[in-house]
Amino acid sequence: MLESSFVPLLVAIPLLGAFVIPLLSKLWEGFADLVGNLVSVFLLGLAVYGLVHLSTGATGIVYKMGGWLPPIGITLVYDSLTALVVLITNLVVFPALLFSTRYLDQYTGRWKYYTLFMLLLAGLNGVAISGDLFNMFVFIEISAVASYALVAFGTRAEELEAGFKYMVMGEVGGLAILLSVALLYAKTSTLNLADMSQSLAAGGHTTFFWFALGTILVGFAIKMAMVPFHSWLPDAYLSAPAPVTAVLAGVFSKVVGVYAMSRVVFNLFGLSRTTAPAFFDMLVAFGLVSIVAGGLLAINQRNYKRLLAYSSVSQMGYILVGFGIGNYWGVVGALFLVVAHAATKGLLFLSARSIERSTGTRDIDSIGGLEKSMPVTAWSYILGSMSLAGIPPFAGFFAKLLIVLGAVASRMYWLAILAALFSTVTLGYLMKVIGKVFVGRKSTEPTPAQESPPMILLALVILVVVVVLFGIGFQPVLDWVVQPAAEALFGGLAYARLVFGG
């Protein structure tokens, strides 16, 4: 068997899980938990294997489905950027599914949840490994449709409303992506990313080129909730079951938004700061709008989950700014923030749910002093907040430091100052939650609360360990995961050479 055979398994195994769960859970309800978690553990193993496999020297794996050669057949491409995305996806999904085993105690229809979750996971992995623009669109839609259903999983009125709103916005984005795919197909007569990139490079920067790029980026911007398109995000994140929120905020926006966007901009359209400075300035501008608006909206929230949702908008802005700076350290910083933010936001949303589970409220003013009664939850929330705010030994700090360094290296001093300034806004609103919810004032009685069951705490502890390791071990993470991924992006049309084996 070929060494690269693991690549299609990243999609096939969760699909297998999705179809086995409805059949087996007719016999025993617990099969859903068992199969779901086994799949996520197995995929995490595959993601780590893929990373190790790439670090041995190969620049990337090109897998030909059914043995058909590109550009005729469907290719799957597993380069270092894919490895990064697959790693964070499965790293967040694994604890989220552990969390789900207890979270679902309040619902019926456990198998429906796991089936949808497996489809979401198959879609996310599929987006990352697809080497074909139309397949990428299909996988984006698989994961998006699964997430619409998961957001509305509770089926209370406000959850259905949030799900519907998310679905309408998401489908508008999906149609924008499809329109661009159709335009590009009409122009280049191919859907293979590598083939298309060579054809586009030969065509030059025409009006058509910019129109197709703009259309597809609008689609990705809606999926990742950049500021003019962010209105669906807070409601969807609040209504979805907590593990789904953790995956949506931590991974979905990264894979469907950031990964697809960076792949298209750098490897398909072959742009770089030197060839298209105006375009990259525009990315910086949109990123800044998201940072500012997301940060300002988060400050005044009294609902700690809504606050986290707006903070996601703001952090996605940082990632976009990092890409917009467009020099080596800017992109490395953005990718490092992708890694750091995925684990951190996953951790924060899961621990927020753990608080809500015991106290029954999302209002930061009506609870206090939880550090005493729920120490594990409290400390996971506090450590996650510190990483998100960018306090030195944690991953978030190094990511933002790299982005600021990138800005300074490109002589965009005002941008470096603004980014650093708004980092303090992040610190401000997170400290507000910590101060009120966990530490509490002497005058108020601590809210009576019970620590969550061990399975939930295990999920939290796994993510805390990941967040802390990414921070303390930022050098190995940078060397093995982030920098190769940045080089894959800067390779530009080297992607096409990888696929055609030239």
Next chain:
Amino acid sequence: MRGMSLIVQTVARLVAGMLFLFGCYIVLHGHLTPGGGFAGGVLIAAAYILVSLAFGSVENVEQHRYTFSSVFESMGGLGFVLLGLMGYVAGLDFLNNLWADYGTPLRLVSGGIIPLANVAISMKVGAGLFGIFLALGASRFVMKD
């Protein structure tokens, strides 16, 4: 009386069987003639939907019909993934056509795994569409209450 008028019921009784058979034909000849798993699956689902509409079992669907469509849909998906994985068993790529056979005109048994994949897809699509139809009928029933 549940369901539609006598004319509709009579026509449905005549057409449904042919529709079902035509769907099966489209699925089984997918590797030789236009059509395939998706188109044939839609036709098969249409036959079921026609019968359900004409004889009015939309508003009082029993649980076993949901189970029927859900089981068939899962089996279709499962079958397709397993066919893909069989490429590994043979020591080839995922979804490899095991016998390197790309179909001979007028020969039903040809084309390697393509006819099998068509059958799996038709189960997935047909049962899925019928399930959607049942779900829509159920939601109308709930809203009327």
